[in-house]
Amino acid sequence: MSGVMVKPASAVEGTVTVPGDKSISHRAALLGGMAEGETRITNFLAGDDCLSTLACLAKLGVTWERRGSEVWLQGKGTANWREPEDVLDVGNSGTTARLFLGALAASPLAATLTGDASIRQRPMRRVTDPLKRMGAAIIGRRNGDFVPLTIRGGGLKGYAHRTEVASAQVKSALLLAGLGADGVTSVEEPQVSRDHTERMLRAFGVPVTMEGRMVQVRGGSRLRGQTVAVPADISSAAFFLVLGSLAGRGEIVLPEVGINPTRTGILDVLRRMGADIEVLAKREPAGEGRATLRVRPADLHGTEIAGEIIPRLIDEVPILAVAASLAEGETVIRDAAELRVKETDRIQTVADGLRGLGADVEELPDGLRIRGKKRLPGGRAKSYGDHRLAMSWAVAGLLSQEGVAVEGMEAAAVSFPDFLAVLDQIVKR
Ligand SMILES: O=C(O)C1=C[C@@H](OP(=O)(O)O)[C@@H](O)[C@H](O)C1
Numbered sequence: 023m024s025g026v027m028v029k030p031a032s033a034v035e036g037t038v039t040v041p042g043d044k045s046i047s048h049r050a051a052l053l054g055g056m057a058e059g060e061t062r063i064t065n066f067l068a069g070d071d072c073l074s075t076l077a078c079l080a081k082l083g084v085t086w087e088r089r090g091s092e093v094w095l096q097g098k099g100t101a102n103w104r105e106p107e108d109v110l111d112v113g114n115s116g117t118t119a120r121l122f123l124g125a126l127a128a129s130p131l132a133a134t135l136t137g138d139a140s141i142r143q144r145p146m147r148r149v150t151d152p153l154k155r156m157g158a159a160i161i162g163r164r165n166g167d168f169v170p171l172t173i174r175g176g177g178l179k180g181y182a183h184r185t186e187v188a189s190a191q192v193k194s195a196l197l198l199a200g201l202g203a204d205g206v207t208s209v210e211e212p213q214v215s216r217d218h219t220e221r222m223l224r225a226f227g228v229p230v231t232m233e234g235r236m237v238q239v240r241g242g243s244r245l246r247g248q249t250v251a252v253p254a255d256i257s258s259a260a261f262f263l264v265l266g267s268l269a270g271r272g273e274i275v276l277p278e279v280g281i282n283p284t285r286t287g288i289l290d291v292l293r294r295m296g297a298d299i300e301v302l303a304k305r306e307p308a309g310e311g312r313a314t315l316r317v318r319p320a321d322l323h324g325t326e327i328a329g330e331i332i333p334r335l336i337d338e339v340p341i342l343a344v345a346a347s348l349a350e351g352e353t354v355i356r357d358a359a360e361l362r363v364k365e366t367d368r369i370q371t372v373a374d375g376l377r378g379l380g381a382d383v384e385e386l387p388d389g390l391r392i393r394g395k396k397r398l399p400g401g402r403a404k405s406y407g408d409h410r411l412a413m414s415w416a417v418a419g420l421l422s423q424e425g426v427a428v429e430g431m432e433a434a435a436v437s438f439p440d441f442l443a444v445l446d447q448i449v450k451r
Pocket residue numbers: 044045046116117188189190191192194215216336337360
């Protein structure tokens with residue numbers, strides 16, 4: 023396999039409109055499909071994962087239309103979902119798998135979910151065990167831990183859940199199930215995870231109580247169709263924040279990026295490492311805040327990343343590891359064992375990939391220890407089908423001495439279909 027050769031950049035310059043937020047796009051489509059009335063979504067992420075969510079809705083009888091990044095859904099309420107005639111294919115998307123399990127738990131239909139080779143190895147008992155406690159019938163391999171999984175919901179009872187991991191997918195699934203349960207359902211997490219579901223449920227007319235690490239809904243609330251304007255994805259912007267910091271020359275401007283505080287750990291850490299990132303034109307329309315980010319070159323130094331901040335930057339660890347490999351001194355990332363159950367085992371794949379490019383990286387049980395260098399020689403790196411790795415290796419190539427041949431670059435389509443074309447517009451060689 024030859025891969026896509028990403029050659030070193032001498033400067034970067036320009037404005038980059040990164041696509042819509044993946045988490046918010048999934049939720050807008052799913053809540054729109056659960057609601058009564060029309061939902062209109064603007065700046066919907068037309069990446070593979072969110073398209074899987076739309077395809078699953080179609081199999082449940084929800085009608086929708088998409089033109090580019092605009093989506094219209096004609097919701098008739100979950101009570102009118104149709105029993106799917108075929109398996110629901112979630113593709114590569116953990117968010118689709120877990121959120122649909124929650125939504126389906128509240129409905130008396132039988133449905134079977136499956137997905138690609140990666141998703142068939144990702145843990146689902148974190149969702150299926152608590153859903154069973156509420157009364158859902160679920161069967162699948164290893165006691166319901168892996169898809170393919172079959173669920174028949176309905177007749178649920180509210181439950182006070184305490185989760186072992188801070189996971190917005192688990193929290194969201196249990197809240198969506200709670201909407202169709204008898205009584206009150208609450209979820210308490212060890213640390214606060216992204217709160218897009220809570221914010222969007224409120225926008226769709228559902229009362230949600232949020233108190234610290236605890237969220238609560240009452241069964242029986244109906245969702246009313248809404249207009250949702252999706253901000254640009256800070257997880258996609260992250261690649262350009264690191265590139266703009268380390269490319270040495272030029273500045274990158276990223277308009278309308280979502281700055282929900284449960285997602286901005288990347289800004290806190292990069293700034294702590296010495297990055298020059300400005301947050302401009304901040305505005306907070308109902309729901310989700312957004313701002314223009316401007317990044318200029320800076321000398322980065324190592325830092326420690328652990329504890330409460332981890333859920334606020336969990337998907338940015340691969341690109342932060344690239345930044346750390348080029349920062350002065352040592353960076354230690356801990357409390358991030360969750361990375362082992364993402365699209366790939368991101369502790370292992372990031373460590374192996376970076377070492378292959380000449381970086382000094384040590385794998386820890388729950389993170390990474392990285393000793394930075396002035397420059398990485400470059401070489402060859404595999405995505406293993408993981409979008410965040412593919413894009414991290416492309417950025418590493420731009421910042422390397424000899425370039426990086428990225429095997430499996432096409433995985434970027436999961437969250438950022440035009441990634442290479444956008445890079446081409448701002449990179450000077
Ligand atoms: O709820 C979401 O949209 C997501 C939550 C996170 O996963 P976990 O819930 O497993 O932490 C994150 O890694 C994923 O990319 C998207």
